[in-house]
Amino acid sequence: MRTIRNGLVLALGIALTAVTATACGGDGKQETPAAAGPGEQVDLTLATFTEFGYEPLVEEYQKLHPNIKISHRKTGQGGPYHQDLITKLAAGSGLADVTAVEEGHLSDVLDKGSKFNDLTKIGPATASAQRWLPWKYDAAKTKDGKVIGYGTDIGPLAMCYRKDLLAAAGLPSDPEAVKPLFATWDSYFQAGTDYVSKSGGKAWFDSAAQNFNSMVNQLPSGYIGTDDKLALESNQGIKDAWTKVTDAVAKGQSAKLTAFSNEWNSGFKQGAFATKVCPSWMLGVIKEQAGQENAGKWAITAAFPGGGGNWGGSYLTVPTQSKHPKEAAELAAWLTAPEQQIKAFQAKGNFPSQVQALTDPSLLSQTDAYFGGAKIGELFAEQAKKVQHAQYKGPGDGQIQENASSPALQAVEQGKAAADGWQQLVDAAKKITR
Amino acid sequence: MTVIDNAVRAGERVSPRLTFRQRLSRWDVKVSPYLYIAPFFILFGLVGLFPLLYTAYVSLFKWEAGDDHPDFIGIDNYKELFADGQFWNAVGNTVSIFLLSSIPQIIIAVLLAALLGGRLRGATGWRIGILLPYAAGLVAIGIIFANLFGPKYGLVNGLLQTTGLDPVDWQASRFGSHVAIAIMVNWRWTGYNALIVLAAMQAIPRELHEAALIDGAGTWRRFTSVTLPLLKPTLIFVIITSTIGGLQIFTEPKLFDAMPGSNNGGSTNQFQTVTLYLYQSAFENYDLGYASAIAWVLFVLIVLIALGNFFLTGRIAGVKRK
Numbered sequence: 212m213r214t215i216r217n218g219l220v221l222a223l224g225i226a227l228t229a230v231t232a233t234a235c236g237g238d239g240k241q242e243t244p245a246a247a248g249p250g251e252q253v254d255l256t257l258a259t260f261t262e263f264g265y266e267p268l269v270e271e272y273q274k275l276h277p278n279i280k281i282s283h284r285k286t287g288q289g290g291p292y293h294q295d296l297i298t299k300l301a302a303g304s305g306l307a308d309v310t311a312v313e314e315g316h317l318s319d320v321l322d323k324g325s326k327f328n329d330l331t332k333i334g335p336a337t338a339s340a341q342r343w344l345p346w347k348y349d350a351a352k353t354k355d356g357k358v359i360g361y362g363t364d365i366g367p368l369a370m371c372y373r374k375d376l377l378a379a380a381g382l383p384s385d386p387e388a389v390k391p392l393f394a395t396w397d398s399y400f401q402a403g404t405d406y407v408s409k410s411g412g413k414a415w416f417d418s419a420a421q422n423f424n425s426m427v428n429q430l431p432s433g434y435i436g437t438d439d440k441l442a443l444e445s446n447q448g449i450k451d452a453w454t455k456v457t458d459a460v461a462k463g464q465s466a467k468l469t470a471f472s473n474e475w476n477s478g479f480k481q482g483a484f485a486t487k488v489c490p491s492w493m494l495g496v497i498k499e500q501a502g503q504e505n506a507g508k509w510a511i512t513a514a515f516p517g518g519g520g521n522w523g524g525s526y527l528t529v530p531t532q533s534k535h536p537k538e539a540a541e542l543a544a545w546l547t548a549p550e551q552q553i554k555a556f557q558a559k560g561n562f563p564s565q566v567q568a569l570t571d572p573s574l575l576s577q578t579d580a581y582f583g584g585a586k587i588g589e590l591f592a593e594q595a596k597k598v599q600h601a602q603y604k605g606p607g608d609g610q611i612q613e614n615a616s617s618p619a620l621q622a623v624e625q626g627k628a629a630a631d632g633w634q635q636l637v638d639a640a641k642k643i644t645r
Numbered sequence: 646m647t648v649i650d651n652a653v654r655a656g657e658r659v660s661p662r663l664t665f666r667q668r669l670s671r672w673d674v675k676v677s678p679y680l681y682i683a684p685f686f687i688l689f690g691l692v693g694l695f696p697l698l699y700t701a702y703v704s705l706f707k708w709e710a711g712d713d714h715p716d717f718i719g720i721d722n723y724k725e726l727f728a729d730g731q732f733w734n735a736v737g738n739t740v741s742i743f744l745l746s747s748i749p750q751i752i753i754a755v756l757l758a759a760l761l762g763g764r765l766r767g768a769t770g771w772r773i774g775i776l777l778p779y780a781a782g783l784v785a786i787g788i789i790f791a792n793l794f795g796p797k798y799g800l801v802n803g804l805l806q807t808t809g810l811d812p813v814d815w816q817a818s819r820f821g822s823h824v825a826i827a828i829m830v831n832w833r834w835t836g837y838n839a840l841i842v843l844a845a846m847q848a849i850p851r852e853l854h855e856a857a858l859i860d861g862a863g864t865w866r867r868f869t870s871v872t873l874p875l876l877k878p879t880l881i882f883v884i885i886t887s888t889i890g891g892l893q894i895f896t897e898p899k900l901f902d903a904m905p906g907s908n909n910g911g912s913t914n915q916f917q918t919v920t921l922y923l924y925q926s927a928f929e930n931y932d933l934g935y936a937s938a939i940a941w942v943l944f945v946l947i948v949l950i951a952l953g954n955f956f957l958t959g960r961i962a963g964v965k966r967k
Contacts, residue, residue, distance in 0.1 A: 290906030294928050301711030301931070323711065472903040473791065477798040614909055614929065621904070621912035625817035635913065642731075643930065 251278060253538050258284045258307035260292035263363065263525070264558035268551055272542060279538065289313050290613075299532075300326055306530045308539035309546075312360060313525050315609035317350060318435070320360075320528065322606035324353035328529040328536050330543070331358050338544035346601040347564045351526050360526025361547040364561035366490030367594035368425060368520040371497060374510040374583070376485040380410040386512040386585065393514040396426060396455055399486075403464040406485055414466035414484045419456045419624055420617040421470050425488045426452035427612070428602060429520045434612070434640060435605025441644045443611075443637060453636075456620065457629035467624040469617075476500045482508075488515075490522040491562035491591045498581050511582045513590045519597025524564060562591050569595060607644050615639035697944075704937035710927075715934065722938035732939065734914055735922040736946070738823065742898075742918065743891035745827035746834075751883060753831070754838035755876070759868065761839065762846045772843070775836030786833060787900030794825045794901070816903050822916040829897045834890070838883050845879035846872060881958050888951045892943065895920040919943050 259265060269281050284307060286292040293316040299305040300323060312320050320327070330338070340348050343362045351360035370393045378384040382405065383392065392402040403415035416422055427433055427449055434449070436442035443449060459465065466484040468475040478484060479500035487493070489511060497509055527543040529536050545551060552563035553571055568574060569592045577588030619636035623629055663671070704722050708715035726732050761772055778786075793800045794815040802812035815825045849872060857867045898916050899908065908925035910917025917925075919939065927936030 288906055297931060298710060298928065326711075468797070469903040471905045474795045474797050474799075474903065477795070481798070483797075610929070613904075613907075614925075617904065618907075618909050618912040625814060625912055627913070 253279050253535050255279060255281050255309065255535060255539055255542055256284060256307035257281055257309045257311075257542070258286070258292075258296075259311045259525075260286040260289045260313070262559040262561070263311065264555035264561055265546065267558065268546060268554060272545060279542070281542070289316075293319075296320075297323075300530065304532060306532045308529065308533040308535060309543045310528050310530055311363070311525050312528055314350070314366075314521075314523055315612065317360070317526060318604040318606050318608045319610070321351070321353050324355070324357055324359055326531050327357075327359035328531055328533070328540065329357040329359065330361060330529065330540055333529070333536050334361070334540040335544050338540075338547070342547075342549070342565050342567070344564055344566060344569075344595060344598070346521075346598055347524070350601040350604075360528045361543050362564040363525045363527060363547055364492070364523075364552070364555070365564040365595060366492055366521055366523030367562060367591045367598065368515045368522055369489050369491075369511055369513055369590060369594050370486060370515055371489035371493065371509055371511045371582075372486040373482060373484075373508055375508045376410070376413070376482060377406070380406050380413075380485075382406060382409070384510070386510055386583075389512055390514040393512065393516055396452075396516040399516040400455060400459045400464065403459055403486075404462055407463050410485075412463060415459070415464035416486050416488075417466050417468050417475060417478060417484045418470055419460050419465050419467075419620040421488050422459075423452055423456045423616060423620055424612055425515075425520055425522060426456070426517070427616075428522055429517050430602065431600065432603040433605070433608045434616075435603075435608050435644070437603050437605070439605045441640055443640050450633075453629075453633055457623050457632065460620075460624055461629070465624055467621075469621055480505070488522070491587075492523055492560060494579065494582065494587065495560045506581050507583060509582055511579075511585050511587065511590065513593050515594065515597075519594050519599075521595075521598050524562075562595070564595075610643050611640045615643060700937045700940050703933055704935075704941055706934045708932075708934035708937075710931035710933055718934070722934050723942070726935070726938050726942060731914060731917075732919075732922060732942075735910075735917050735919045738819075738898075738910070738914075738916055739892055739894065739918045739920075742823050742826050742830070742894060742916070743888070745823055746830040746894075747884070747887045747891050749827075750831045750835050750838060750887065751880070753835050754883070755842050755873075755880075757835065757839040758842035758846055759872070761843050772840065775839055777836070778833050779837040781833070783833070783896050784900065786829060787897055790825070790829045790832075790897075791901050791903075816901070816911055817915075819915040822898075822901065822911060826894070826897045826901055826916060829901075830891070830894065834887065838887065841883055842876060842879055845876050849875045877958065881955060884954045884958055885951050888954055889947055892947050892950065893920050894918050895924065899924075919946075 257265070257269065265283065269283050273279060273281055286295075293313065296306065296310065296312070296316075297319065300320075338361060342348075344365070347362040347365055348358070351362065352358055370389075372384075372389065374384045377389065382402065383389050391398065393399055406415050407413065430446065430448040432442065432446070434441065434443050434446075436445075460467075466478055468478040468483060479497060480502060482505070487497070489497075494511070501509060527547060529539045529543060533539045547565070549563065549565045549568040549571065552561075552565055552568045553573055555561045556563055556568075556574065556577075563569060563571075563574065574588040575586075575592065577586070578584050579587045615636050619632045619639065622635060623632040627635070705717060705719055706715040707718050707721075757775060761768065761775070765771055794802075796802065796812070796814040796816060799815070801815070805812055813821045815821045853871050853875075854867055857871050862870065895918065898910050898918050898921055901916065902909065902911060908917075908921055908929055910921050914922075920943070923936050923939040923943065926932045926939060
């Protein structure tokens with residue numbers, strides 16, 4: 212009896228030591244990535260956030276490539292998704308073979324470019340630069356010339372507005388007639404002043420940050436200069452945009468509804484504002500939030516203050532963590548090919564970023580009954596071509612927009628003086644880039 | 646004497662070597678108990694002590710997530726932290742939300758327990774009823790309350806306006822946001838604490854109340870002189886757990902922010918708590934060293950406040966008892 216118990220104790224001790232040892236030394240071995248042999252079963256993971264419209268495409272790809280099995284990880288919100296991405300990048304494991312990155316977070320990822328595969332080296336020949344709009348392709352280049360992402364959709368900007376509200380205030384409301392109002396930011400804010408006085412104090416736009424972000428996105432470089440240092444105070448364009456937007460807030464043009472908040476959603480239903488900067492993907496948001504009861508009240512026109520602009524859109528990257536980088540790059544190239552981009556556009560409205568897709572008849576003929584039958588395919592293709600260049604975005608740019616400029620503008624809307632708000636923005640941006 | 650001594654010594658000297666079996670059994674007596682309790686300590690070491698110490702180690706570095714070679718900077722993170730206005734602002738917010746939630750929460754919990762301890766029809770139903778908020782998902786509560794306290798279309802402001810009062814911009818005002826968050830916390834935790842207090846109240850011997858009754862003590866006098874002093878150990882427990890919970894408050898302020906996913910705690914950090922700032926430093930700014938320093942300062946703060954509460958409770962509830 213005794214010996215049996217002693218044996219048990221010993222075994223327990225050994226088991227515990229083993230558990231502790233495995234728990235501590237649990238890091239996976241670094242396998243050398245190699246292309247799988249023909250016919251060999253390959254498991255790929257694909258990580259996306261919100262809606263990419265990839266579900267049917269994933270099925271289709273698996274049918275075309277019987278040896279490939281794709282597991283698709285979908286996340287609801289972009290913010291947590293990208294935090295998770297950076298954490299896993301730091302941890303050195305856990306990232307999907309094909310990992311989507313949103314344009315606003317691209318600068319942080321480019322900063323860690325060494326942890327991604329150069330797609331010009333491992334990608335198929337069909338996925339060459341000519342496929343994409345030049346500014347879309349160039350934005351995913353690291354400083355040393357690696358291309359780490361294939362462009363998926365883009366967010367060309369146009370202006371959406373409430374036809375009925377403009378008409379009620381005695382302003383032009385026909386899509387052609389409103390174009391002069393939306394020609395420049397000055398004319399836009401001037402029209403806002405008109406609208407506020409003629410409508411008895413109703414708001415012209417949803418929130419200051421939405422306009423400010425669009426204005427900053429139009430500049431050659433954002434909050435960070437090309438030397439990767441904070442250029443907020445020396446960038447006159449940003450300061451001008453700040454002045455214009457906060458003036459408009461002071462004149463009562465803002466509905467003060469933080470984008471994507473519950474209150475903002477309610478604001479669409481209540482008709483709380485008359486105009487809205489509209490990247491192509493915003494149409495779906497408006498339809499969902501304003502609801503069927505407001506169908507036909509919203510309209511869109513092919514004009515945007517200050518020319519064109521881009522807001523949003525994503526890239527598909529292949530992290531070096533991937534064990535099957537070649538297969539992953541092939542999948543990414545296929546998903547971003549013109550035919551598939553058109554399908555994703557028809558499924559979820561993600562606007563294609565490829566030259567060939569932009570002239571595709573099925574895209575150009577796309578109309579939207581909710582927006583008074585506007586030819587949205589043609590309209591956004593036109594707006595996409597107005598974008599001149601990729602804006603230079605240094606590391607931390609997206610974070611400044613989210614955690615410095617948007618809160619500062621929100622504070623101004625809540626009653627802070629514009630000058631104090633600017634100081635808040637500068638201080639917060641300095642903290643982020645320190 | 647010496648003879649016996651010598652005999653014993655001699656006996657020891659000549660005692661035969663222990664057999665393997667005997668030595669094993671001796672080891673069994675000496676070592677086995679430690680092995681039996683080892684799982685707890687190993688687990689505690691792995692998930693409790695190690696992170697605690699490793700956090701202290703990380704806090705001495707400028708350590709960006711993904712950094713292969715973080716720089717050792719000594720106590721610079723702490724120096725910077727103590728000069729950081731945003732941190733002190735977060736400490737102020739945390740303490741304010743903690744006081745606004747814990748104090749009413751415990752008072753109401755004790756009163757609720759007193760009510761539930763009396764003669765009630767369907768007592769079990771009421772008791773389960775007050776625990777229901779605790780069973781609701783925290784995230785769901787956060788989202789619902791953020792909706793209720795919406796500045797323009799929220800129900801609370803709607804009610805205020807129908808009664809002729811001015812609406813409050815709950816997210817913009819510092820005090821307003823603290824009150825709203827404290828209400829969220831109280832709604833969830835009051836019932837839970839009330840049940841714990843109720844259990845302790847039921848354990849108070851009836852004889853004490855009867856004796857007090859005979860001495861001519863009224864309901865209130867019996868409550869303050871019999872019930873409260875005997876509740877002291879339970880109150881200490883409730884206060885310490887709510888101190889720990891209250892100072893670590895995270896989900897409610899995070900979900901209360903109008904900007905989805907934001908860790909700013911409002912446009913000017915008016916309701917950013919210490920844990921929210923810690924989370925922002927670690928997982929949004931990827932500044933792990935700084936975040937670790939915040940974690941340690943928070944730890945010390947919790948210990949200090951819990952100790953303070955402990956002594957305070959001792960004074961309040963234990964004056965006449967010994």
